[in-house]
Amino acid sequence: MTQVDRGPIREIEIPGGTRAWLVTGYDEARQALNDPRLSKTAPGLRVGPLGDDIREATFRHMLAADPPDHTRLRRLVSAAFTARRIEALRPRIQQISDDLLDGLAGEKRADLIDSYAFPLPIQVICELLGLPDEDRDTFRSWTNVIVGGPAYREQLPSAMRDLVAYTRELLAQRRERPGEDLLSGLIAARDDQDRLSEDELTSMVFLLLIAGHETTVNLIGNGAMLLLADRSRWERLETDRDLLPAAIEEFLRYEGPVAYATSRFTTEPMEIGGRPLPAGASVFVGLAEANRDPGRFADAADVDLTREQNPHLGFGHGIHYCLGAPLARLEAQIAFTGLLDRFPQMRLDGTVDELQWRPGMLLRGLFHLPVTL
Ligand code: HEM
Numbered sequence: 001m002t003q004v005d006r007g008p009i010r011e012i013e014i015p016g017g018t019r020a021w022l023v024t025g026y027d028e029a030r031q032a033l034n035d036p037r038l039s040k041t042a043p044g045l046r047v048g049p050l051g052d053d054i055r056e057a058t059f060r061h062m063l064a065a066d067p068p069d070h071t072r073l074r075r076l077v078s079a080a081f082t083a084r085r086i087e088a089l090r091p092r093i094q095q096i097s098d099d100l101l102d103g104l105a106g107e108k109r110a111d112l113i114d115s116y117a118f119p120l121p122i123q124v125i126c127e128l129l130g131l132p133d134e135d136r137d138t139f140r141s142w143t144n145v146i147v148g149g150p151a152y153r154e155q156l157p158s159a160m161r162d163l164v165a166y167t168r169e170l171l172a173q174r175r176e177r178p179g180e181d182l183l184s185g186l187i188a189a190r191d192d193q194d195r196l197s198e199d200e201l202t203s204m205v206f207l208l209l210i211a212g213h214e215t216t217v218n219l220i221g222n223g224a225m226l227l228l229a230d231r232s233r234w235e236r237l238e239t240d241r242d243l244l245p246a247a248i249e250e251f252l253r254y255e256g257p258v259a260y261a262t263s264r265f266t267t268e269p270m271e272i273g274g275r276p277l278p279a280g281a282s283v284f285v286g287l288a289e290a291n292r293d294p295g296r297f298a299d300a301a302d303v304d305l306t307r308e309q310n311p312h313l314g315f316g317h318g319i320h321y322c323l324g325a326p327l328a329r330l331e332a333q334i335a336f337t338g339l340l341d342r343f344p345q346m347r348l349d350g351t352v353d354e355l356q357w358r359p360g361m362l363l364r365g366l367f368h369l370p371v372t373l
Contacts, residue, residue: 125212130181149360
């Protein structure tokens with residue numbers, strides 16, 4: 001992405017030469033995320049060399065929809081993600097975390113991403129949806145490509161096709177043998193009550209799988225990196241566990257897993273933060289920049305585990321506010337408690353400068369996080 005100018009609303013050029021606007025100020029970002037004149041549906045949107053079949057099977061989800069479709073699609077699954085329903089998952093998530101940490105006991109070194117930050121949320125989302133978790137490495141190879149941005153452009157069409165084929169096969173199997181899982185519930189909403197189309201059903205599974213795979217891993221990974229990069233933070237949290245909820249919010253603010261909200265389009269000429277935008281303009285909201293806006297956060301450039309007022313935009317804002325926020329917060333709480341309890345001596349194995357960030361504009365996360373235990 002090339003920045004053409006500066007300020008809270010910047011004109012940018014995205015790969016491929018398309019002109020777009022990037023919102024970086026905190027107030028402007030909230031305004032943009034709440035403005036119904038910014039739509040998620042773009043007539044004629046180019047999505048690369050994907051056939052219509054694959055596009056329809058992956059772009060008919062709530063995050064690509066405006067009301068009333070958005071409202072209908074979100075309502076179908078929101079009951080499964082309320083704070084109360086998610087809290088009921090605590091014992092199972094704890095068990096998954098304990099098992100993973102047992103697997104690390106006795107080891108001297110580990111890659112925290114591969115051995116913990118990734119398998120924990122994956123197993124949770126697979127169980128919630130009702131997907132066989134032995135398939136998880138296969139999904140990961142596809143979802144990594146799908147969210148990886150321009151670096152994976154060549155592999156994108158085949159990863160999308162494979163994931164759609166896999167999802168369709170899974171839906172066919174679950175139709176024959178329904179269970180108690182979310183997937184079976186969604187199939188019933190489709191087949192018995194006609195509340196969503198077949199493409200909306202595959203798109204929903206596609207969205208939940210990606211959102212459940214590629215985000216929480218980075219909350220655990222980025223948070224652990226911030227704690228280990230300055231070990232006084234790790235020690236502070238180790239002795240004062242009451243700080244953990246505030247620390248997790250600070251990880252979401254300072255190094256949140258979603259750096260940019262997904263693209264939006266102006267439906268009419270409009271202004272954001274006093275800057276005029278034409279109709280049909282492509283707008284990206286820079287959550288990472290807004291979250292470090294010094295006009296909104298005191299000492300915005302510092303990691304403060306005790307920050308009390310932290311209205312960060314790490315989970316977005318407005319009608320598309322993250323559906324999985326209660327789940328992500330619970331997983332992170334269990335994950336960090338487990339790490340601090342079991343491996344209080346943990347240290348980075350190497351320096352922060354050696355760590356490699358994954359490419360792509362949307363997500364912010366590490367390839368690996370080598371630690372000594
Ligand atoms: C730390 C982990 C997570 C972060 C930082 C995160 C962040 C976000 C953000 C920023 C958005 C809004 C995007 C936009 O407006 O363009 C979003 C939406 C969404 N997230 Fe998450 N997410 C996380 C975990 C999850 C999990 C575990 C799930 C559940 C499976 C999930 C499901 C969703 C869904 C379904 C939406 C779309 C909501 C809508 O369109 O109404 N997320 N997330």
